[in-house]
Amino acid sequence: MSGKFELYKDKGGEFRFRLKAGNGQNILASEGYKQKASATNGIESVMKNAADDSNYERKETKAGKHMFNLLAANKQVIGTSESYESTAARDNGIESVKSNAPDAKVDDQTA
DSSP states (O other), X not given: OOOEEEEEEOTTSOEEEEEEOTTSOEEEEOOOBSSHHHHHHHHHHHHHHTTOGGGEXXXXXXXXXXXXXXXXXXXXXXXXXXXXXXXXXXHHHHHHHHHHTTTOEEEEOOO
């Protein structure tokens, strides 16, 4: 089973998306967007930029956990991962985004 993007509206009325792996686990989440079209553009940017390893910003949280941001060509953050216990788990998350994002279908939950 391949991954999918879920496009949804949050409690504050903003549009967001999350990329889920084939097993249903969240692997990347967006910021909030005021316009649905902006969120859709964000999804397209993730699909376009996910394959390039240089677009991943690997970070450590203040709590000592590991996470990553996916950056667009202009170096804007287009998606953020969850926190992982180890660098190996974080790197597996990156590989999951690389393999799932380019062909993922969009599940529009706002309609």
